[in-house]
Amino acid sequence: MIHIACNIDANFTQHCAVTLVSLFENNKTADICVHIVAPGLPEKDQNILKSLAASYGNEVCFYFPSPELLANFSIRKFGKRISMATYYRCMFSAILPATVDKVLYLDCDIVILGDISEFWNTDLTDYAVGCVEDIGYDDMERYETLKYDSKYSYFNAGVLLINLKYWREHKVDEQCVKYFLAYPERIRYNDQDLLNALLHEHKLFMSLKWNMQxxxxxxxxxxxxxxxxxxxxxxxxxxxxxxxxxxxxxxxxxxxxxxxxxxxxxxxxxxxxxxxxxxxxxxxxxxxxxxxxxxxxxxxxxxx
Structure with missing residues (x-):
């Protein structure tokens, strides 16, 4: 079973549908469970996503966490086009079932054009995430602001192969809250900065083909x-x-x-x-x- 996770709100249902259909179309032999985390979705939207998945023999599960879960976060940049739902990915270890040890997080401004099994089967033992270097990795100001050495580089958080077992053992969700409360002035690119600040020494860089920006x-x-x-x-x-x-x-x-x-x-x-x-x-x-x-x-x- 391949577990996929997406954060959306009602404004992104259409784009989520596109991401999922592209995934299903190009991975027809895979057994896929999609975890949609949202502040709330109209029943019509839920039914559309469920129906699309079911037509390929896959399933969708919905999670509507309490607003209190994100109460300690705030949008720092791109507030006009990014909602608070972006921070759900920091809390997956608390939101998703304990039986799910690994999940592939996908932003919904993505299309999948090939087989993801190689990426999914990556051995993440001792790593928090498998990820791809961000196009802004050479922005030295980011490292000065986030207070870590540029030798660790900087990853894009739009595609993350997450080792949930590692996250739960190391309480990454709690670390995210504590870090944001302690250093809000360091966070510019929202949850992406937050995850880089915490996980830069615990990530595995993958081929750019897994997140072609x-x-x-x-x-x-x-x-x-x-x-x-x-x-x-x-x-x-x-x-x-x-x-x-x-x-x-x-x-x-x-x-x-x-x-x-x-x-x-x-x-x-x-x-x-x-x-x-x-x-x-x-x-x-x-x-x-x-x-x-x-x-x-x-x-x-x-x-x-």
Whole structure:
């Protein structure tokens, strides 16, 4: 059984559905249980997610923790597009059943484009998480703020293979609360900073293909990535594609693989929904892209 966890609120049900359908479509032989942690979801939304999972022979379980569980946290950055639900991932060891020893956490701005069994079967003995380096790993200010050595680097918290057994033994959920209360001024990127501050010495870095972030597709990355030829292959066929910047449902997204999102959207009840069906959005996109078409601005993304 592969255990998947997602944090959402009602604003993200559509995107969660896309993530799950892409997972199910590309892992049809796997037995999957999805754990949805939310402050609350309309029954209609719950039924949609349950029905999608059931159509592939999988199941969804819902958890609606008390608001008091997150009472000691607050959103520090991106408050307009990030809800308090983001901190649920810090509390999985307290929320999910004790019988679940490992879970793969996925943000819901993700599509799964391949088999995740290799990632899932990673041996995490003595590690808290299996993860992928964040695009902002070279931001020295983060290490100065979080008070740890940059040699440990910095991971992206949007895809985490979590060793729940380790988290329970080391009371990671309690550590998160204590750290946030003691050093709120250090936390800028919400739970991602918090988890890096606590787990930087207890993580296992994995291949970038398990969390292919937006900025890896941008011009200039070939100068920053040590093993560029290998990464270039993964860019064209990532297993987990993570839209960490502009989302594909934003009218001005220029991500070279943004259409992958719509491939799976059309397998959900939101089939056919597109931002550019709006005349206003189409006009705004035209204005946004015109300088690039006229070559007045350099393109942001590499051609694959």
């Amino acid at each position: 937006d900025a890896f597709y941008r011009y200039g990355m070939e100068k920053k990535i040590e093993h560029w030829p290998t990464l270039k292959q993964d860019l064209e066929s990532p297993v987990i594609l993570h839209y960490t910047n502009k989302k594909p449902w934003n009218y001005d997204s220029m991500h070279p693989l943004r259409r992958e999102y719509y491939t799976y959207l059309d397998m959900t009840p939101w089939r056919g929904k597109r931002p550019l069906l709006s005349l206003k959005n189409s006009l705004l996109r035209f204005i946004k892209l015109l300088p690039y078409v006229l070559k007045l601005r350099k393109p942001k993304y590499m051609k694959l």
